Amino acid sequence: MIKTWELDPGFKYEIMKEPGGEHLTSCYQCSTCTIGCPITELVPSYNPRKIIQMSLLGMREEVLSNPDLWICLICQTCTARCPQDVGISDLLSAIRRIAEKDEEAGKLKIESPRPLFDTAFLHTVEKYGRLYDIGLAMEYYPKREGSFIAGQKAMMKDYKDFGMRMFFKGKMGPLGGHGLLKGVLPSKIKNKDVMKKIFKWAEEKEK
Amino acid sequence: MSVTKLAYYPGCPSEATALEQHISTEAVFEKLGVELVEVEDWNCCGAAEAENPMLVYALNARNLAIAERASLDIMTPCSICYYNLARTAKALKEDEKLNAEIKGIDSTLEYNGTITAKHVLDVLANDVGLDELKSKIVKKVNIKVAPYYGCYISRPPGTAYDDPDDPVSMDQLIELIGGEVVPFSQMKTLCCGGPLMMTRADIAYDMARKILDTAKSAGADCVALACPLCGMMLDAKQADIEKALNIKIEMPVIYITQLLGLALGIDAKKLGLEKNVVDTKELLGKVV
Numbered sequence: 001m002i003k004t005w006e007l008d009p010g011f012k013y014e015i016m017k018e019p020g021g022e023h024l025t026s027c028y029q030c031s032t033c034t035i036g037c038p039i040t041e042l043v044p045s046y047n048p049r050k051i052i053q054m055s056l057l058g059m060r061e062e063v064l065s066n067p068d069l070w071i072c073l074i075c076q077t078c079t080a081r082c083p084q085d086v087g088i089s090d091l092l093s094a095i096r097r098i099a100e101k102d103e104e105a106g107k108l109k110i111e112s113p114r115p116l117f118d119t120a121f122l123h124t125v126e127k128y129g130r131l132y133d134i135g136l137a138m139e140y141y142p143k144r145e146g147s148f149i150a151g152q153k154a155m156m157k158d159y160k161d162f163g164m165r166m167f168f169k170g171k172m173g174p175l176g177g178h179g180l181l182k183g184v185l186p187s188k189i190k191n192k193d194v195m196k197k198i199f200k201w202a203e204e205k206e207k
Numbered sequence: 208m209s210v211t212k213l214a215y216y217p218g219c220p221s222e223a224t225a226l227e228q229h230i231s232t233e234a235v236f237e238k239l240g241v242e243l244v245e246v247e248d249w250n251c252c253g254a255a256e257a258e259n260p261m262l263v264y265a266l267n268a269r270n271l272a273i274a275e276r277a278s279l280d281i282m283t284p285c286s287i288c289y290y291n292l293a294r295t296a297k298a299l300k301e302d303e304k305l306n307a308e309i310k311g312i313d314s315t316l317e318y319n320g321t322i323t324a325k326h327v328l329d330v331l332a333n334d335v336g337l338d339e340l341k342s343k344i345v346k347k348v349n350i351k352v353a354p355y356y357g358c359y360i361s362r363p364p365g366t367a368y369d370d371p372d373d374p375v376s377m378d379q380l381i382e383l384i385g386g387e388v389v390p391f392s393q394m395k396t397l398c399c400g401g402p403l404m405m406t407r408a409d410i411a412y413d414m415a416r417k418i419l420d421t422a423k424s425a426g427a428d429c430v431a432l433a434c435p436l437c438g439m440m441l442d443a444k445q446a447d448i449e450k451a452l453n454i455k456i457e458m459p460v461i462y463i464t465q466l467l468g469l470a471l472g473i474d475a476k477k478l479g480l481e482k483n484v485v486d487t488k489e490l491l492g493k494v495v
Contacts, residue, residue, distance in 0.1 A: 038397055038398055038414065039410065042410055042413050043410065070407075071407055071410060073358075073398045073400065073403060073414075074255050074402055075362070075398035075402075076359070076362035076363040077358075077362065077396075079362065080361075080362040080363055080367075089363065093258045093260075096258060097259065112406065113406050114406045117256070117405055117406050118257075121254070122253070122256055122257060125251040125266075129250040129251065130219050130222070130250060131251050131254070140405065158408070161446065162443065166443070169483075170226075171224055171226045172223050172224075176482070182222070182223065183224075189248050190248050194313045194315055197312050198269070198312060201261075201265060201312045202265055205259070205261040206259055206261070
C-alpha cells in the first residue's frame with residue numbers, strides 16, 4: 001500500500017535536474033517501453049513504466065532501492081519506441097546516479113555489483129586513458145567478493161577459459177605477433193594529465 | 208566515391224579482444240583506397256560504463272577535437288564508441304554553453320563541430336557506397352549469413368543511421384558479396400547482453416543464446432556483426448555460454464569487414480580470420 005504521507009514530492013524534480021532525466025513528466029504511462037523491453041521478457045518483475053510512475057508519485061526510497069534498476073542493458077529500445085520522447089534509457093541512468101550518490105552519502109546500500117564494475121572500468125580509463133581489461137577485473141572481483149582471495153577465485157572461475165582463448169588466438173600475449181605483452185599490460189596514452197582534468201571536472205559536475 | 212581520407216578511432220577492444228575487427232577494417236579501407244589516419248593518442252570513449260553524460264562528452268570531445276584539427280571526419284568500428292562520439296558531437300553543436308565549459312577543461316578539448324562521427328558500416332554502405340564496392344569485388348562469398356546489428360546502429364533516434372526495426376545496411380553488403388541473408392529480422396537489433404556480462408552473466412547468456420540459436424535454426428553459416436562488444440559476447444564468450452547452459456551452438460561469428468574483405472580478395476590472414484574464437488575455416492571453403 002502506498003502511504004501518501006511518506007511520498008517525496010520533490011523526487012521528480014530531483015530526477016529532472018539530472019542530465020537525461022529532463023523529460024520524466026512527459027510520460028503518460030502507455031507501457032510501450034516495458035512491452036518491448038528484452039529484459040522484461042526474461043525478468044518479469046522488470047518494469048520501466050512502473051519505475052517511472054513510482055518516480056512521478058515520489059516513491060523515492062522504493063525506486064532507488066529497486067535492484068531491477070541495475071539490470072537495464074542501456075540498449076535504447078525503449079528510447080526508440082517511446083511516443084513521448086521520455087528518453088527512458090537516459091532517465092534510468094539518471095535515477096541510477098542518484099542511487100549512487102545516496103550510497104556514497106551512506107543513505108542506501110545498492111544490491112548490485114554493477115556500480116563497482118562501472119567504477120573499476122572508469123578507474124582504468126582515468127589512470128591510463130584507455131580501458132585495461134585485466135586492471136578492471138583485478139579491482140572489480142575482490143571488491144565484489146569482499147576479499148582479495150575470494151576475488152581471485154571468482155575471477156579465475158569466470159575468466160580462466162576466456163583468458164586462455166584470448167592467449168591462444170593471439171589476441172592477448174605474444175602469439176598474435178603484435179608484441180610480447182600485447183593486451184596483458186595496459187595501453188597508455190601520452191597525455192595523462194588531460195584524463196585527470198576530465199575526470200575531475202565530470203566529478204564536480206555530478207555534485 | 209565521396210570519401211578518400213578519414214580519421215580512424217579504433218577504440219579499446221581493437222588492441223586485444225577485437226584485434227581481428229581492427230586489422231580487417233584497416234585492410235578493407237586500404238584495398239578501397241581510403242586512407243585512414245589513426246586519431247593520435249586517442250582515449251577511451253567511456254563505453255556504457257560512463258553513466259555520467261558529462262564524462263562522456265568530455266572524453267569524446269578530445270577525440271573529436273584531434274580529428275577536427277586534421278580536418279577529417281572520425282570513423283570507428285565500434286557501435287558504442289560511435290554512439291558516444293556522435294552524441295557528443297550533437298550535444299556540443301547544440302549547446303554552446305556546454306561546449307564552452309568543456310573547452311575550459313583543457314584547450315585540447317576544443318571541438319567546433321566541423322567534422323562528424325561515423326561508424327564503419329555506415330561509411331561502407333553509404334559513403335563509399337554499394338556501386339563503388341561492387342566494382343572492386345573479385346570473389347563470391349557464397350555463405351548464409353545472419354546479419355546482427357545490435358543496439359547503437361539503429362538506436363537511439365538522435366544518432367542512429369539505419370532503421371530501428373529493420374536495418375538494412377549490413378544486409379545490402381552481404382547480398383552484394385554474393386552471400387545469402389537468412390530470415391533473422393526478430394534478432395537483428397536485439398541487445399547481445401554484453402553490458403551485463405560481468406554483473407549478471409545469467410541474463411547476458413540468455414540474451415546471447417537467443418541470437419545464436421535463432422541464427423542456427425535459420426540455417427546460417429555464420430553471424431555477421433559490426434561491434435566488438437557483440438563480438439566478445441557472441442564469439443569470445445560462446446564457449447562459456449555453451450558450458451553454463453549445457454548446450455552446443457558452434458556458430459561462427461564474423462565481423463562484416465572480414466566478410467567484405469574476403470570478397471575484395473584480401474588474404475584471410477590479413478583479415479585476422481584465425482583470431483575469431485569459433486573456427487571460421489569451413490567458411491573459407493565457400494569463398495570462390
